[in-house]
Amino acid sequence: MSIIDKTLEANRDYAKKYDPNLGKPPAPKIAVVTCMDPRLSDLPGILGLPQADIDVIRTGGPAVTEDVLGELVVSTRVLGSREIMLLNHTGCGFTTFTDDDLNAKLAASTGDPSPAPMRFFSYKDPEQNTREQIEKVRSHPWIAKDVPVRGFVFDVETGLLSEIHPVAN
Numbered sequence: 001m002s003i004i005d006k007t008l009e010a011n012r013d014y015a016k017k018y019d020p021n022l023g024k025p026p027a028p029k030i031a032v033v034t035c036m037d038p039r040l041s042d043l044p045g046i047l048g049l050p051q052a053d054i055d056v057i058r059t060g061g062p063a064v065t066e067d068v069l070g071e072l073v074v075s076t077r078v079l080g081s082r083e084i085m086l087l088n089h090t091g092c093g094f095t096t097f098t099d100d101d102l103n104a105k106l107a108a109s110t111g112d113p114s115p116a117p118m119r120f121f122s123y124k125d126p127e128q129n130t131r132e133q134i135e136k137v138r139s140h141p142w143i144a145k146d147v148p149v150r151g152f153v154f155d156v157e158t159g160l161l162s163e164i165h166p167v168a169n
């Protein structure tokens with residue numbers, strides 16, 4: 001059985017215990033941008049916040065793309081999030097290749113180069129990635145100036161967060 005078919009079976013059990021109150025409109029307090037990496041999935045545990053308080057925006061890396069910026073605008077301007085956390089991590093899969101290399105590899109292995117160049121948002125240094133993200137989000141005119149934008153690196157060995165401070169101008 002495929003993993004997805006197993007999840008459908010499990011979902012029927014989940015629904016029996018489901019709290020219908022969770023179906024009410026959400027009232028997130030913080031928007032967290034983090035990587036698709038499974039080690040970042042337990043945000044309520046990592047951050048000590050109820051699941052209902054966190055708007056989670058996940059991409060590989062993470063990458064702060066135009067789509068992510070749009071989601072941060074909606075989270076803070078429409079849904080009510082009051083702070084933004086940019087959560088990178090050590091040991092990210094997106095540091096193990098470059099966009100150029102992966103494009104070349106996939107064009108060769110599939111025999112179809114037509115999607116290239118795809119943007120995978122690979123990077124090398126999570127601290128530098130975080131600084132660039134802070135700058136990108138902070139400088140967006142529709143992210144209110146009174147919304148804190150702070151960046152962190154989660155250490156996958158220790159489970160600890162380190163704050164990354166933007167370079168002073």
Ligand SMILES: [Zn+2]
Pocket residue numbers: 035036037060061062089091092093094
């Ligand atoms: Zn990652």
